Amino acid sequence: MSDLQARVTTRHRAFHVEGYEKIEYDLIFVDGVFALDNPELAASYCPYGRALMVVDETVDGLYGDEIRSYFHHHDIELTVIPVQIRETAKSLDTFERIVAAFNSFGLVRTEPVLVVGGGLITDVAGFACASYRRNTPYIRIPTTLIGLIDASVSIKVAVNHGKHKNRLGAYHASQKVLLDFSFLKTLPEDQVRNGMAELIKIAVVGNAEIFTLLEQHGLDLLGSRFGHLHGSPALRSVGERVTHQAIATMLELEAPNLHEINLDRVIAFGHTWSPTLELTPPDPFFHGHAINIDMAFSTTLAEQRGHLSVEQRDRVHQVMSELGLALDSEHLTPELLSEATTAIVKTRDGMLRAAVPAPIGRCIFLNDVTIEELADTLVLHRKLCLGYPHGGEGIDMFTSTTTYGGCHA
Ligand SMILES: NC(=O)c1ccc[n+]([C@@H]2O[C@H](COP(=O)([O-])OP(=O)(O)OC[C@H]3O[C@@H](n4cnc5c(N)ncnc54)[C@H](O)[C@@H]3O)[C@@H](O)[C@H]2O)c1
Numbered sequence: 001m002s003d004l005q006a007r008v009t010t011r012h013r014a015f016h017v018e019g020y021e022k023i024e025y026d027l028i029f030v031d032g033v034f035a036l037d038n039p040e041l042a043a044s045y046c047p048y049g050r051a052l053m054v055v056d057e058t059v060d061g062l063y064g065d066e067i068r069s070y071f072h073h074h075d076i077e078l079t080v081i082p083v084q085i086r087e088t089a090k091s092l093d094t095f096e097r098i099v100a101a102f103n104s105f106g107l108v109r110t111e112p113v114l115v116v117g118g119g120l121i122t123d124v125a126g127f128a129c130a131s132y133r134r135n136t137p138y139i140r141i142p143t144t145l146i147g148l149i150d151a152s153v154s155i156k157v158a159v160n161h162g163k164h165k166n167r168l169g170a171y172h173a174s175q176k177v178l179l180d181f182s183f184l185k186t187l188p189e190d191q192v193r194n195g196m197a198e199l200i201k202i203a204v205v206g207n208a209e210i211f212t213l214l215e216q217h218g219l220d221l222l223g224s225r226f227g228h229l230h231g232s233p234a235l236r237s238v239g240e241r242v243t244h245q246a247i248a249t250m251l252e253l254e255a256p257n258l259h260e261i262n263l264d265r266v267i268a269f270g271h272t273w274s275p276t277l278e279l280t281p282p283d284p285f286f287h288g289h290a291i292n293i294d295m296a297f298s299t300t301l302a303e304q305r306g307h308l309s310v311e312q313r314d315r316v317h318q319v320m321s322e323l324g325l326a327l328d329s330e331h332l333t334p335e336l337l338s339e340a341t342t343a344i345v346k347t348r349d350g351m352l353r354a355a356v357p358a359p360i361g362r363c364i365f366l367n368d369v370t371i372e373e374l375a376d377t378l379v380l381h382r383k384l385c386l387g388y389p390h391g392g393e394g395i396d397m398f399t400s401t402t403t404y405g406g407c408h409a
Helices: 003-012 039-045 057-073 092-105 119-134 145-151 181-186 189-206 208-223 233-257 274-278 287-304 310-322 334-347 371-385
Strands: 026-029 050-056 077-083 113-117 138-142 156-161 164-171 176-179 354-357 363-366
Touching: 039 057, 039 176, 050 057, 050 092, 050 119, 057 077, 057 113, 057 181, 077 092, 077 119, 092 119, 092 156, 113 119, 119 138, 119 145, 119 156, 119 164, 138 145, 145 181, 145 189, 145 233, 164 274, 181 233, 189 208, 189 233, 189 287, 189 310, 189 354, 208 233, 208 310, 274 287, 274 334, 287 310, 287 354, 287 371, 334 371
Parallel strands: 026 176, 050 077, 050 113, 113 138, 138 176
Antiparallel strands: 156 164, 354 363
16 A cells, blocks of 8 residues: 555544454265265255255256255255256356246245356356355355366356356355265266366476376376276276365465465466457367466466476476367467456456466466567467377367367367
8 A cells, every 4th residue: 555545544534344254164075975874965954954956957967866865865855956057158147047046945044055066057056145145155066077176166156247257256155065076977078178177287386296196197087087987996096186185285275365365376377368268269168178278378488488397398288188188279369368468467456477387386477478478489389289199170179069179279
């Protein structure tokens, strides 16, 4: 605060208010969250004798019978709001439909809403809970890899507005998060791949051990759904180690800064240019591919700046490519980089704060990157990408209407 601001504030101040919101929630590992003998859910809803569940329609199709049996067994009346969700439906329209369902149900103030599905449904329904009567409690059961290791770990909820990613949202922690990785057995491979990008993120800037495990076992983890579809007990235990460590590292980094007062955030690696990139194609990119393109480019930039060696840069690109994640896109142009820089600088209070690896497992923030440097780096990055196996299918393969991801476009 400048001297002038301080003098003005003190002169006109009649009252000064300070308040602190305590945030606490548990993340509970459960194997079979809807197994009849799992008490975690029933304990939360027995006092009300009923439960309102917002669920991804696809997840309801796969697990609906099991879920209904669970609540029936515990004598809890279940009301289901199935939502057909995709990135373009992460919108105020969907938010309003969910709020209308809260009204019809006659939600009581302390009654927690149950939210079941991937990052899309937990983001939209979570935002509805944050807004409904300003603060409605909720319990999350994530069913995708992104949800399990990232979206449901954080307290951020949001909807998109037009082409602006997560433009409207809130910080609203759920009462608890039930983490059941056995949901991965039904998750299509392209969606698991999508989540691998978030694991690469935390590994490359926050935890070198996870990175090594991904180099060694990434493909097997992807194919076996982290050992939940098939694979040996040893592979399942590697999967548990990777996911547990990823969550632990994320919480270590984020818990002291849940409201993002400090805008230098390590886990924003891959989220500098991707928020603009993700919604650029008419069918938006899968979130994982969008952030991966940003991370791959940021890694090239970091090497150019001397923060990691050529050998480390190539290891990062290699892991991404092996897992079938996009390293580049025809939409990643100097114009887009310039537009995305302008947008993110506004979000980050006037500075770029681009998180990049320095070296693998650690992070540095760049603030002095010029548009010319970005354009030059893009030329080099494009050349490097030619060295990785080409999927050849073009850009559509990474967007949310397709079911397969390849190496780069
Ligand atoms: N709040 C946060 O901090 C945070 C963090 C990371 C990502 N996100 C957001 O998460 C969103 C992406 O989430 P996502 O990748 O989980 O996508 P998603 O919610 O769209 O789920 C992906 C697809 O998998 C299907 N599905 C979900 N669970 C399934 C299961 N167990 N078996 C079979 N199919 C299943 C869904 O129907 C959907 O088609 C993005 O909008 C992103 O911005 C938020």
